[in-house]
Structure formats: structure tokens, C-alpha cells
Amino acid sequence: xxxxxxxxxxxxxxxxxxxxxxxxxxxxxxxxxxxxxxxxxxxxxxxxxxxxxxxxxxxxxxxxxxxxxxxxxxxxxxxxxxxxxxxxxxxxxxxxxxxxxxxxxxxxxxxxxxxxxxxxxxxxxxxxxxxxxxxxxxxxxxxxxxxxxxxxxxxxxxxxxxxxxxxxxxxxxxxxxxxxxxxxxxxxxxxxxxxxxxxxxxxxxxxxxxxxxxxxxxxxxxxxxxxxxxxxxxxxxxxxxxxxxxxxxxxxxxxxxxxxxxxxxxxxxxxxxxxxxxxxxxxxxxxxxxxxxxxxxxxxxxxxxxxxxxxxxxxxxxxxxxxxxxxxxxxxxxxxxxxxxxxxxxxxxxxxxxxxxxxxxxxxxxxxxxxxxxxxxxxxxxxxxxxxxxxxxxxxxxxxxxxxxxxxxxxxxxxxxxxxxxxxxxxxxxxxxxxxxxxxxxxxxxxxxxxxxxxxxxxxxxxxxxxxxxxxxxxxxxxxxxxxxxxxxxxxxxxxxxx
Numbered sequence: 001x002x003x004x005x006x007x008x009x010x011x012x013x014x015x016x017x018x019x020x021x022x023x024x025x026x027x028x029x030x031x032x033x034x035x036x037x038x039x040x041x042x043x044x045x046x047x048x049x050x051x052x053x054x055x056x057x058x059x060x061x062x063x064x065x066x067x068x069x070x071x072x073x074x075x076x077x078x079x080x081x082x083x084x085x086x087x088x089x090x091x092x093x094x095x096x097x098x099x100x101x102x103x104x105x106x107x108x109x110x111x112x113x114x115x116x117x118x119x120x121x122x123x124x125x126x127x128x129x130x131x132x133x134x135x136x137x138x139x140x141x142x143x144x145x146x147x148x149x150x151x152x153x154x155x156x157x158x159x160x161x162x163x164x165x166x167x168x169x170x171x172x173x174x175x176x177x178x179x180x181x182x183x184x185x186x187x188x189x190x191x192x193x194x195x196x197x198x199x200x201x202x203x204x205x206x207x208x209x210x211x212x213x214x215x216x217x218x219x220x221x222x223x224x225x226x227x228x229x230x231x232x233x234x235x236x237x238x239x240x241x242x243x244x245x246x247x248x249x250x251x252x253x254x255x256x257x258x259x260x261x262x263x264x265x266x267x268x269x270x271x272x273x274x275x276x277x278x279x280x281x282x283x284x285x286x287x288x289x290x291x292x293x294x295x296x297x298x299x300x301x302x303x304x305x306x307x308x309x310x311x312x313x314x315x316x317x318x319x320x321x322x323x324x325x326x327x328x329x330x331x332x333x334x335x336x337x338x339x340x341x342x343x344x345x346x347x348x349x350x351x352x353x354x355x356x357x358x359x360x361x362x363x364x365x366x367x368x369x370x371x372x373x374x375x376x377x378x379x380x381x382x383x384x385x386x387x388x389x390x391x392x393x394x395x396x397x398x399x400x401x402x403x404x405x406x407x408x409x410x411x412x413x414x415x416x417x418x419x420x421x422x423x424x425x426x427x428x429x430x431x432x433x434x435x436x437x438x439x440x441x442x443x444x445x446x447x448x449x450x451x452x453x454x455x456x457x458x459x460x461x462x463x464x465x466x467x468x469x470x471x472x473x474x475x476x477x478x479x480x481x482x483x484x485x486x487x488x489x490x491x492x493x494x495x496x497x498x499x
Contacts (some may be wrong), residue, residue, distance in 0.1 A: 009450030015400045016328070021107070026052060027208065031071040035109035038195050051204040053097075056190030057197065057490050061098055061117070061127075063135050063235075065400025066109040070135070072187035073208070077180040079103075083150040083161075084188065084203040093192065095121040098152055099201040100189035101151040102335030103178060107185065114178045115189065116151045116160040120199075121404045124149075128176035139174035139227065139237045142276035146172075148205075151220065156180060157472065159496055166271070174226035174497050175472065177452070193332060199284070203442075217393055222246055222389065224448075227469075228489050231434070231457055234468050240276050240491075247280070248476025249293040250491040252484045253321075254301030259491055261320075262476070263325070265290045267304060267323075272416040294337045297321065298364075298435060299344045305329070305364075307349075318364070337368040338381060339481065339496075340364065341390040341408075350380055359393055359410075372410030381425045383481065384408070385432060392416070392426040392435060403437055403458075414462055415447075416464075417458070425478050429487040436468065438478040438492055448494055449474030457490075472496065 026045035031054075046053070085101045097120040104113035105367075110133040118124050122145030127138040146162035147214045150169055156312050159175040186208070190201040223379035224247040229237040229373035239261070246340045250261045250270075254409055259270045259281065263321025266289055268280035279472045285291065287310065296308040303318050308326075329337075329347065339348040350357050353371065357378045360367045373379050377397035388408060395404045403416040404428045417423050421439035423449050428435050436457040444451060453473035458465045471477070471494035 017486045019493070021234075025071050027206070028073045029071065031187075032107075033068070034070045034107060034189075035065065035067035036195075036371055037067050037069075039198050041190065041198070043069060043071045049204060051202050052084075052188055052205070052206060054188060054190040054201050055198050056192060056201070056352050057195065057199075058191045058193070059195040060096075060193055061100065061115075061136075061189070061191045063098075064110055064129075064133055065442075066111070066113075068098070068189045068191035070107070070185075070189045071350075072185040074183050075208075076183050076447050079180070079186060080154060080209050081152040082148055082186055082188075082206070082208055083148070084206040085147055087147070087202045088120055089200040089202055090119065093197055093199055094194045095119060095194040096123075097199040098189070098191045098193060099149075099203070100191070101149055101187075102189050103151065103153075103184055103186045103361040105184050106130060108132075112178070114151070114158040114176050116172075118146065118149060119419075120193075122331060122496045124160075124162060124172060126172065126174055126176060127159075128158075129141050129176070130177065133217065133449070134250065135235060137176075138236045139176075139225075139239055142193055142239050142241065143172050144275070151186075151456055153180065154495075154496070154498055155176075155180070157496065169373065171223055171225075171242050171496070171498075173242035174237065174494055175226060177473070196412040204366075207275050223496045223498060225494045225496070226250055226261065226491065227494060228272075228484075229469055230489050231436070231468060234466065237469060238276070238295050240272060241270055241279065243279070244478065246495070247493050248494055249295050249480035251297055251480040252481060252482075252491060253404075254297065254485060256485045258299060260295070260304065261493070262291050262293060262295060262306075267291055267306065267319075268294070273386075283319070283321075284324075285317075285326050286324075288317065288326055288477035294349075294477040295480050296337065296339050297481070298340050301344055305334065305337045305347060316347070329364070330362060330369070332369065333359070348384065348391065352381070359391070370410075373406055373413060381479070383427060386430055387432060392428055394424050394426060399441070405437065420460050421454070423456075424475070427478075427483055428460075429473070429480050429483050430485060431485070433461065436478075436482065438473070447475045449476075450497055453477055453494075455492055457489065469494075 031043040037057040039055040102115035125138040125139040148163040150161035157175040160357040161169040209215030267283035271278040290309040317326040382393040439454040455468040
């Protein structure tokens with residue numbers, strides 16, 4: 001009898017995971033607790049101040065768990081955004097107590113969703129669960145503690161805008177795909193990140209349907225987000241920088257304190273600061289101003305190699321890492337710089353020879369070129385393994401672009417990947433254990449810009465492959481050696497077309 005009463009009391013204390021919908025609140029159709037909560041939440045609207053006050057409990061809004069108070073409105077594909085001034089009223093509590101602007105497929109606790117969240121610590125992120133029951137991934141914003149938040153839809157992609165006091169809304173970086181071909185829920189959420197506690201959050205000046213039109217630049221409304229991501233977890237990407245230009249080919253400096261990349265045809269350095277508040281600083285390359293994504297840092301960290309097309313002339317140059325007068329290495333035919341050998345004595349590049357993209361080498365100071373590998377197919381994007389014994393590259397000799405490997409002298413060509421993706425730009429980790437590469441979906445021809453991209457990584461000893469990140473990108477997203485010096489993180493650039 002005692003046991004029965006205990007079980008009954010426990011069942012009454014813990015809400016079931018099926019949301020018990022309650023009545024409308026302001027412009028929203030209903031509210032209730034999603035998931036399992038110990039303390040029932042509440043929602044109220046003050047029309048005089050246009051403020052929604054939510055009280056929420058719940059253990060988490062992360063991984064495969066959703067426990068929070070949610071007010072919602074059902075919308076269709078015509079929805080463009082949700083914006084609000086946000087304040088976490090509860091002054092103390094879990095650092096990861098959350099206030100959220102959210103879209104989700106259903107009201108089930110394991111539903112697909114995308115949300116913009118402000119944590120009690122001030123951390124701000126765009127989060128997504130792209131399949132029902134799967135884990136949550138997030139892009140952490142460089143902005144901390146904003147007071148105004150916006151969740152915006154552009155086509156099938158959703159992104160976040162933020163603003164502090166006195167600021168205009170600006171992009172926080174990155175985006176997630178969320179198909180909007182059927183009705184879904186949009187609304188506000190509050191989670192205590194502690195099943196034994198509650199958090200109170202206010203949302204004022206709430207607007208539905210507030211989109212964003214970006215400023216013009218030579219690429220139209222293209223915004224670039226430079227991101228870093230740890231390969232061990234892959235669920236948290238850090239937005240290092242976001243700006244209205246097409247940044248390309250991020251590569252880690254040898255000291256791990258900055259990224260080198262190209263910015264609108266010029267080389268630039270992006271310091272990685274604790275607050276992620278730096279902007280790209282131009283690296284002097286004299287009169288050269290048409291530098292693409294074919295770039296690499298020498299093994300000793302002293303030089304940059306790159307291809308430039310200023311004046312219609314395609315040539316390979318080197319320049320000191322701090323900038324200076326470029327030195328031409330070759331202007332033979334069409335040549336695209338790719339990588340240095342580990343000892344710095346040789347450079348790898350690609351050139352169109354006899355109508356095919358071929359892999360070539362020459363001394364790093366200039367000299368005669370040597371062709372490597374089979375010549376009757378398109379071979380591209382070569383890079384040495386850290387020990388210098390192998391060259392990894394991509395080739396379409398099987399009909400679909402795949403990752404291959406050959407010895408440094410161009411022999412023993414071996415296929416590394418064999419799947420239904422089109423795989424490009426292999427990069428071997430500095431410790432030699434993994435190869436990361438960029439994949440397009442089957443049916444994509446070449447390596448176009450602004451496509452659905454997957455960065456994946458293969459453990460070379462087991463051939464096990466996992467997805468590191470999914471995003472909108474192109475060849476400049478992941479062309480250069482993107483590993484951090486400690487082999488723990490990758491750098492990439494995602495793009496957002498703001499319409």
C-alpha cells in the first residue's frame with residue numbers, strides 16, 4: 001500500500017512527456033510544458049507593455065532532451081521571422097538556463113527544431129535538431145549577452161540576429177536548414193536547466209514576420225561566417241567572425257592564435273581573441289588583388305603560397321607570412337597552388353595539361369615541374385600527409401569525385417572513399433590519424449558555390465566516417481589545410497544568402 005501511494009505521488013509530481021496544451025496568450029494560440037518537468041510552467045501577456053512573461057522548469061533543452069515552457073503559434077512556409085527583446089529575470093541559477101525563440105515541427109519533446117537561445121551566462125547560440133530524436137547541434141555566436149534576438153527564415157535556412165543596447169540587429173553567424181513545406185510551430189520558450197528549479201523570462205516588443213534584408217556587396221547579399229568546430233564532439237561550432245563578404249580558405253597559423261584566409265581577392269589574417277571580436281586584417285601582397293582559395297602556409301610558418309589572377313594572368317606566388325613583395329614561382333600555363341611538402345622544399349599544384357586537371361610538383365624556389373599520377377582523368381586538390389610519404393587528392397576516375405592517395409613519387413594510387421557523395425579537398429590531420437574532406441550530395445556537378453555541404457572525417461586506421469558539419473558552402477569553405485595544429489579542431493566558412 002505504501003509503495004502504491006509512493007508511485008502515485010511520484011507520477012503526480014512528474015508531468016508526462018505529452019504536452020498538455022493550455023489557452024491562448026497574446027498573439028499566440030497556446031502554451032504548455034514540452035517534455036518532462038517537475039514544476040509546471042506558466043505564461044502570461046501584459047498588453048499594456050506588450051510583454052510576455054514565461055516561467056519554466058525542465059532539466060535541459062539539448063542533445064535529445066526537451067523540457068521547457070513553450071508558447072506557440074502554428075504557421076506555414078510564409079513565416080519569415082520572430083523578434084523580441086529578451087530578459088532572463090531570475091538573477092541566479094544554472095549558467096545554462098535559457099530563453100529561446102523557436103520553430104519546431106511538432107510539440108513532442110524529441111521534435112525537429114531550430115531555436116535562438118540566450119543562456120543565463122550570456123552565451124548566445126543558434127541550435128538545431130535536424131531529425132526527430134537526434135542530438136542537438138549549435139553554432140555559438142561571437143556576441144555575448146544581447147538584449148534583442150531575432151530568428152529569421154530565408155528559404156529553407158534559418159539564422160539568428162542579435163543586438164545589444166543601442167545596437168541595430170546584426171547577424172550572429174551561421175544557419176541551419178529547416179524544411180518549411182508544411183505547417184510548424186513558432187514561439188517563445190523558457191528552461192531552467194535544472195529539474196528542481198524554475199526560471200522567469202520576459203519577451204517584450206515581440207514581432208512575428210520580421211525578416212532581414214542585407215546590405216549589398218559585390219557578391220549580392222552573401223554573408224560569410226568563419227567557424228571552428230572540435231572533431232571530437234561536432235555538436236558545437238563557434239562563430240569566430242561574420243561579415244558581408246565572401247571569405248574563403250581559412251587555415252590555422254602555426255601558433256594556433258589566428259586564421260589566414262582570403263577576403264574579396266586579398267589575403268587576410270583573423271586573430272582568434274577570447275571574445276571573438278577581431279576583424280580580418282589585410283596581408284600586404286603588393287599590387288596583387290585577385291587571390292582565390294588556392295592558398296597554404298609553409299611548414300615553418302614563414303611563408304604563404306597562393307595563386308593570383310590579377311590582370312588575367314594566372315600565376316603562383318609566395319610572400320612572407322607578415323606580408324611583403326610577392327615572388328612568382330611559376331606562370332606556366334594555368335597553375336593552381338595547393339600545398340607545401342612537410343620539409344618545405346617542394347610545392348604541390350594543379351594545372352590543366354592536355355585538357356585534364358593534373359597534379360604537379362616543383363621546387364619551392366621555382367624550377368621544372370613534374371607530373372604525378374594517372375593522366376587520363378581529372379585529379380585535383382592534392383595535399384601531403386604529415387610524414388611526406390603520401391599525397392591525398394580527389395579524382396573522378398570512377399565517375400564520381402572520390403578521395404584517393406598515392407605515394408609521394410606518384411605511384412600506388414589507392415581509392416580512400418567509395419560512397420554516393422562527391423568528395424573534395426582532403427586534409428590529413430597533423431597527427432596523421434584522420435582525413436577530413438568536403439562532400440556534395442550525389443548529382444551535384446563540379447564544386448559549385450552556395451550548395452548543401454557536408455564536412456566529414458575518416459579515421460584512417462578503421463575507415464570509420466562521421467559528419468563534422470552540415471551547412472551552405474562552396475570550394476572556398478574548406479579548400480585549404482583546415483586543421484588546428486593540435487589536430488583537435490577544424491576551420492570552415494559557411495555562407496548565407498540573405499534574400
